[in-house]
Amino acid sequence: MKKPTPHVFTIVELIVVVAIMAILISMLVPALNQAKLTAQSLCCVSNLKQLGLAIASYASDFNGFLPPSELPGSVSYRAVLERDGYMPMKKSSADTSAMFYCPSAKPHNEATWFLDYSANLHLMYRPGGNTWYWDTTSWGNMAKPLDNIQMTPSVPVSTSTRMLLMDSFGMPSIASPDYYRFRHNKQANILYVDSHVAPRGLPPGFALAESGKSIPSLPWNTLGWDIAW
Secondary structure (H helix, E strand, O other): OOOOOOOOOOHHHHHHHHHHHHHHHHHHHHHHHHHHHHHHHHHHHHHHHHHHHHHHHHHHHOOOOOOOOEEOOOEEHHHHHHHOOOOOOOOOOOOOOOOOOOOOOOOOOOOOOOOOEEEOOOOOOOOOOOHHHOOOOOOOOOOOOOOOOOOOOOOOOOOOOOEEEEEEOOOOEOOOHHHEOOOOOOEEEEEEOOOOEEEEEOOOOOEEOOOOOEEOOOOHHHHOHHHHO
């Protein structure tokens, strides 16, 4: 009895199979990339919410005053929160799994402060000519602009619209719109004073560098005075 001859793929059949696989992969890769970007943005939101809880806990223990964004000796608000036990301290400050790092940052720690989020200078002070912004700032009175801020804009500001931390260059506090980083589909995640997190989109007419920096630079009031102040 003659044994059946096993089927052998021809070159044409192999080419067809490879082509089908290539088409399927080309369809799946964008979806997988988008899922990855969405997951990174959600992780960033979670980081900011955790930082908001830590800052609120600090304020509760210090009569409503927020932690400083920066202290002499290159001490950032991260170091203050970790030192005082409001955030877990990593064995290495460069460990990008820390909540102070945005998973979408390119690169991480861009400003070499072991941060990817910057604070509102008018709410979390830094010494060196800026302490008056902070002297009367407390968790309870941030629903209105501070009387001692020079050139305070005559616009309503509330805890739900006032920025506390945002995706950034990674300096301890925001000193320029150049610090903003729109890392999440042309959006920057922002932690507001009332502890909610929401994105703010890049305005029309601006391009992005790989880091998420706007090109050209944004004017101060492009995103609203609630962000600048």
